[in-house]
Amino acid sequence: xxxxxxxxxxxxxxxxxxxxxxxxxxxxxxxxxxxxxxxxxxxxxxxxxxxxxxxxxxxxxxxxxxxxxxxxxxxxxxxxxxxxxxxxxxxxxxxxxxxxxxxxxxxxxxxxxxxxxxxxxxxxxxxxxxxxxxxxxxxxxxxxxxxxxxxxxxxxxxxxxxxxxxxxxxxxxxxxxxxxxxxxxxxxxxxxxxxxxxxxxxxxxxxxxxxxxxxxxxxxxxxxxxxxxxxxxxxxxxxxxxxxxxxxxxxxxxxxxxxxxxxxxxxxxxxxxxxxxxxxxxxx
Amino acid sequence: xxxxxxxxxxxxxxxxxxxxxxxxxxxxxxxxxxxxxxxxxxxxxxxxxxxxxxxxxxxxxxxxxxxxxxxxxxxxxxxxxxxxxxxxxxxxxxxxxxxxxxxxxxxxxxxxxxxxxxxxxxxxxxxxxxxxxxxxxxxxxxxxxxxxxxxxxxxxxxxxxxxxxxxxxxxxxxxxxxxxxxxxxxxxxxxxxxxxxxxxxxxxxxxxxxxxxxxxxxxxxxxxxxxxxxxxxxxxxxxxxxxxxxxxxxxxxxxxxxxxxxxxxxxxxxxxxxxxxxxxxxxx
Numbered sequence: 001x002x003x004x005x006x007x008x009x010x011x012x013x014x015x016x017x018x019x020x021x022x023x024x025x026x027x028x029x030x031x032x033x034x035x036x037x038x039x040x041x042x043x044x045x046x047x048x049x050x051x052x053x054x055x056x057x058x059x060x061x062x063x064x065x066x067x068x069x070x071x072x073x074x075x076x077x078x079x080x081x082x083x084x085x086x087x088x089x090x091x092x093x094x095x096x097x098x099x100x101x102x103x104x105x106x107x108x109x110x111x112x113x114x115x116x117x118x119x120x121x122x123x124x125x126x127x128x129x130x131x132x133x134x135x136x137x138x139x140x141x142x143x144x145x146x147x148x149x150x151x152x153x154x155x156x157x158x159x160x161x162x163x164x165x166x167x168x169x170x171x172x173x174x175x176x177x178x179x180x181x182x183x184x185x186x187x188x189x190x191x192x193x194x195x196x197x198x199x200x201x202x203x204x205x206x207x208x209x210x211x212x213x214x215x216x217x218x219x220x221x222x223x224x225x226x227x228x229x230x231x232x233x234x235x236x237x238x239x240x241x242x243x244x245x246x247x248x249x250x251x252x253x254x255x256x257x258x259x260x261x262x263x264x265x266x267x268x269x270x271x272x273x274x275x276x277x278x279x280x281x282x283x284x
Numbered sequence: 285x286x287x288x289x290x291x292x293x294x295x296x297x298x299x300x301x302x303x304x305x306x307x308x309x310x311x312x313x314x315x316x317x318x319x320x321x322x323x324x325x326x327x328x329x330x331x332x333x334x335x336x337x338x339x340x341x342x343x344x345x346x347x348x349x350x351x352x353x354x355x356x357x358x359x360x361x362x363x364x365x366x367x368x369x370x371x372x373x374x375x376x377x378x379x380x381x382x383x384x385x386x387x388x389x390x391x392x393x394x395x396x397x398x399x400x401x402x403x404x405x406x407x408x409x410x411x412x413x414x415x416x417x418x419x420x421x422x423x424x425x426x427x428x429x430x431x432x433x434x435x436x437x438x439x440x441x442x443x444x445x446x447x448x449x450x451x452x453x454x455x456x457x458x459x460x461x462x463x464x465x466x467x468x469x470x471x472x473x474x475x476x477x478x479x480x481x482x483x484x485x486x487x488x489x490x491x492x493x494x495x496x497x498x499x500x501x502x503x504x505x506x507x508x509x510x511x512x513x514x515x516x517x518x519x520x521x522x523x524x525x526x527x528x529x530x531x532x533x534x535x536x537x538x539x540x541x542x543x544x545x546x547x548x549x550x551x552x553x554x555x556x557x558x559x560x561x562x563x564x565x566x567x568x
Contacts, residue, residue, distance in 0.1 A: 111409070124412035125395070131415040131461075132453050159478040167464055169416050176472070177415075180451055183476035185483060188460070192467035194443040199469060202486075 003250060004153065006228070006257040008265040011145075011152045015269040016060055022276045023061040026283070033279040034063045035093040035119065035271070036085050040078070040104065041071035046097045053095075056268035062275050065091075071101050075108070082109050086117065092282055093119035093275035116281050119274035121174070130174045133181040138274045143174040145266035146207055146228050147182075153255060155205065155226050158183040163199050165189045165216065165243070166209035171230050175207055196220070208243035218248030227256040230263050287534060288437065290512070290541040292549040295436045299553040300344055306560045307345040310567070317563040318347045319377040319403065319555070320369045324362070324388065325355035330381040337379075340552035346559050349375075355385050359392070366393055370401065376566055377403035377559035400565050403558035405458070414458045417465040422558045427458040429550035430491055430512050431466075437539060439489065439510050442467040447483050449473045449500065449527070450493035455514050459491055480504070492527035502532030511540045514547050 026033055035057060039046050050066065057064040067085055069078060085091055094117045100106050106122075115125040121140040129137035150157065162184040166172035176186045189199050190210070200206055200220040208216045209230035221227060231243030242259030250256050257263055310317055319341060323330050334350065341348040351369055353362060369375055378401045384390050390406075399409040405424040413421035434441065446468040450456035460470045473483050474494075484490055484504040492500045493514035505511060515527030526543030534540050541547055 124408040127415055128408035128411035131411055131457060159476050161478075173415060173461075173464075177457075180457075180472055180474075183474070185471065185473055185477040187469065187471040188464055189469055190464075190467070192443050193469040194445075 003253040004255040005250070006149055006153045006255050006262065008149070008257070008262050011149050011266050012269050014152055015148065015266070015273060019060045019269070019272050019276055022280070026276070026279055027061070029283060031279055031283055032063055033061075033093075033275050034065060034091050035095065035275045036065045036067055036088075036091045038067045038069065038082060038085060038094065038096045040069045040073065040097065040100055042068070043097070049097075052265075053268045053271060056272055057275075060272050060276075062272055073104070075103070075105055078104055079108060079112070083112065086112065086114055089282075091117065092279040093117055093271075095120045095271065096122065098122070116278050119271060119278060127169075130177055133177060135181070138278075139178060140170045140174045141267045141270040141274070142171050142209075142230060142263070143178060144270045145263050146171075146175055146209075146230055147178050148266055148270060149228060149257060149263055150205070150226070155255065157205065160184050160204045161187070161202060162205040162207065163187045163189060163203035164207045164209065165196065165200070166211065166230070168209065171209040172207075175209065175230075179207075210243050212243055213241050214243070214245040216244040216249060218245065218252055221249050221252050223252050224254045225252070227253045228263060229257050229259050231259060232264055287537040288539040289534070290433055290437045290539050290546065292433070292541070292546050295433050295550050296553045298436055299432065299550070299557060303344045303553070303556050303560055306564070310560070310563055311345070313567060315563055315567055316347055317345075317377075317559050318349060318375050319379065319559045320349045320351055320372075320375045322351045322353065322366065322369060322378065322380045324353045324357065324381065324384055326352070327381070333381075336549075337552045337555060340556055341559075344556050344560075346556055357388070359387070359389055362388055363392060363396070367396065370396065370398055373566075375401065376563040377401055377555075379404045379555065380406065382406070400562050403555055403562060411453075414461055417461060419465070422562075423462065424454045424458045425551045425554040425558070426455050426493075426514060426547070427462060428554045429547050430455075430459055430493075430514055431462050432550055432554060433512060433541060433547055434489070434510070439539065441489065444468050444488045445471070445486060446489040446491065447471045447473055447487035448491045448493065449480070449484070450495065450514070452493065455493040459493065459514075463489075463491075494527050496527055497525050498527070498529040500528040500533060502529065502536055505533050505536050507536050508538045509536070511537045512547060513541050513543050515543060516548055 110122045113123050115123045126137035130139045162179050164176045167190045179186050197220040205226045207228045213233035213235045229242035229244040235241045394406045397407050399407045410421035414423045446463050448460045451474045463470050481504040489510045491512045497517035497519045513526035513528040519525045
C-alpha cells in the first residue's frame with residue numbers, strides 16, 4: 001500500500017488564506033503587522049531561515065525587520081537593544097535566533113520579553129502555557145507546525161497511541177503536550193530508549209524529531225501508521241533528508257510527510273499566524 | 285511473589301536527617317527558615333494539609349506561619365496581602381492553597397511570586413523549568429515525592445518503560461518530565477486512553493495519579509513491575525485508598541507503595557526541603 005503524502009505546500013496554502021484575511025482586517029484598522037527578528041552574528045543557518053521567513057511574511061503582507069547585532073556585543077548592550085524592540089509599539093512579534101553566543105545570557109531575555117510578542121515561545125510564561133495545555137500563548141513554531149499538518153490532513157488523534165521520538169524543548173516536548181491536549185496517549189522516546197523499534201511499532205501515529213537521518217526504518221513502522229517527519233538532516237550524499245527512511249516507510253504508512261516539502265515550510269506559516277495573533281491582541 | 289513495600293516513613297526519615305543538618309547550618313548563620321502558608325477561607329482539605337505540614341515543619345525546625353484571608357477578599361486586597369508576604373525578607377517559602385475562590389485571579393499571583401520562594405511550583409518560571417528538565421527550580425511537591433520514593437528504594441529508571449496514569453499539572457505532567465529527565469521512556473495515559481490495561485502491562489514502572497479508587501487492578505500489571513500509587517481517594521466503605529488495588533497488585537509487583545503510608549506523607553518532606561533550599565539561596 002502506498003500512503004497519502006502529507007505535503008507542506010497544501011497546509012501552507014490553507015493557512016495563507018486565513019492569515020491574509022486577518023492581515024487585511026488589521027490593515028483596515030490601520031495596523032501593519034510587524035515581526036522583528038533579532039540576530040546576533042551571521043550564522044549561515046540563521047540567514048537561511050531568515051530568507052525563508054522573509055518570503056513567507058511578504059507573501060501574507062507582514063513586514064519583517066531584522067535587528068542585527070555584533071557577535072561580541074556585551075550583555076548590557078544586548079539587553080538594551082532587545083528592550084527597545086520589545087517596547088516598540090510598532091513591533092508585534094519578536095523572534096530571537098538561538099543559541100546565543102556563550103557570552104550572552106538567554107535567561108535574562110526570556111524573562112524580559114513581552115509574552116504576547118514572544119512568537120516562538122522563549123518566555124517562561126508561554127512555555128508554562130504549552131506545558132499546561134493552555135492554547136492562549138504562543139507554542140514553539142515547529143511543534144505547532146506538526147499539529148497544523150496533522151489537523152489539515154484530518155488525522156484523528158483522540159485516544160490514539162502516538163510515539164514522539166526526540167525530547168527537545170523546540171519540538172519533542174511541546175509536541176507531546178499538544179498531542180496530549182488532543183487526548184492522544186503519548187509515548188516519549190529518545191536516545192536512551194531501549195526498544196525504539198517496539199515503541200514505534202505500537203504507535204498509530206509517529207512524530208520523528210530526533211535529528212538523525214533515516215533513523216526510522218520500515219521495520220519500525222506498523223502497516224497503516226501515520227508518520228510525521230520533523231527531521232532536517234543532510235545525508236551522506238549531501239542531500240537534505242528527514243529522520244524517516246521515506247522510500248521504505250512510505251510503502252507501509254497510511255500517511256507520511258516528506259523532507260523536504262513537509263513540516264519544515266509550515267513552520268514559518270505558524271510564525272506568521274503568531275505575529276497576526278499578537279497584533280490582534282495588542283490592538284485590543 | 286509478594287513484592288517490596290515502599291513505605292513513605294522510611295523516605296521521610298532519610299529526608300529528615302538531611303533537612304535537619306541543613307536547618308542546623310542555616311541557624312548557625314542566624315537564619316530561621318520560614319514557610320508562610322496563604323489560605324483563603326477554611327476548606328477542610330486545606331486545614332488537614334496544614335496540620336500535616338505544621339507537624340512536619342516543626343519536626344525539622346522550620347517555622348510555619350499561616351496567612352489566613354477571608355473568602356470574600358477583593359483581588360486588590362488579596363494581591364496586597366500576597367505581596368507583603370512575598371516581599372518579607374524573613375519568609376523563605378510561600379505556599380498558596382488552590383484552587384482559589386472563583387472571584388480571585390490566580391494568574392496575577394503566579395506571575396508575582398518570587399520564583400525562589402515559590403516552593404510548590406505555581407510560578408511560570410518554575411513550571412517552565414520542570415518542563416525543560418532544569419532542576420534549579422521548585423517542582424510540584426507531590427510529583428517530586430514520587431521521584432524521592434523511587435530514588436530511595438533504588439528503582440532504576442534509565443531506559444525503562446514507565447507509564448504515568450493521569451495528566452494533571454500537580455502530578456502527572458511534571459512527574460512525566462522528571463522521569464524523562466532520568467532517561468525513562470514515558471507513556472502518558474489518561475481518561476481518554478483507549479487501552480489503559482495494555483499501556484500499563486507493557487510498563488516496567490507504573491505511576492498511578494488518576495484519582496480513581498482501585499482503578500489499577502492486578503490484571504493490568506506485569507509480573508515484577510514497580511508501582512507507585514499517588515492516588516488519595518475514599519472508597520465505598522469510607523476508607524482511605526489509592527488508585528491501585530493494593531491487595532491484588534502487591535502479589536505481582538516487585539515493589540509497591542501503599543495508601544495510606546506511601547507517597548502522600550513524603551510530599552510535606554519535599555515541601556520542607558524546598559523551604560530549606562530557598563533559605564539557602566536567599567542567604568547568598
